[in-house]
Amino acid sequence: MAMSMLLRRMGRDTITVHGFRSTFGDWAGESTSFPREVVEHALAHQLADKAEAAYQRGTLFPKRIKLMAAWAAYSASPVADGANVSRIRAEAR
Numbered sequence: 001m002a003m004s005m006l007l008r009r010m011g012r013d014t015i016t017v018h019g020f021r022s023t024f025g026d027w028a029g030e031s032t033s034f035p036r037e038v039v040e041h042a043l044a045h046q047l048a049d050k051a052e053a054a055y056q057r058g059t060l061f062p063k064r065i066k067l068m069a070a071w072a073a074y075s076a077s078p079v080a081d082g083a084n085v086s087r088i089r090a091e092a093r
Contacts, residue, residue, distance in 0.1 A: 003017045003020065004017050021043055024042075024043070024071060025039060025043060027071070027074060028042075028067065028071070031074070032067070032070060034063070034066075034067050034070075035063075037060065038060050038063045038064060038067055039067065041059065041060045041064055042064050042067055042068065
């Protein structure tokens with residue numbers, strides 16, 4: 001909800017939180033070697049297999065910290081020339 005509220009305050013009604021989550025999941029799966037369960041925990045997804053969920057009681061927090069640090073570095077990296085990127089916030093003039 002916090003992300004939805006932020007986008008609303010920014011006047012960006014055409015951008016969805018799902019898009020951010022999808023982008024993160026795609027990046028993590030295609031561009032990193034982090035295990036799927038770490039990525040799923042970061043996305044706060046529930047395990048579909050109830051038996052597996054019953055035994056998965058850990059938070060994987062130390063691994064999620066590394067994942068989010070890698071995401072932050074990726075997100076802050078320069079955009080390649082010619083990339084199809086939309087700015088979320090207009091630059092100050």
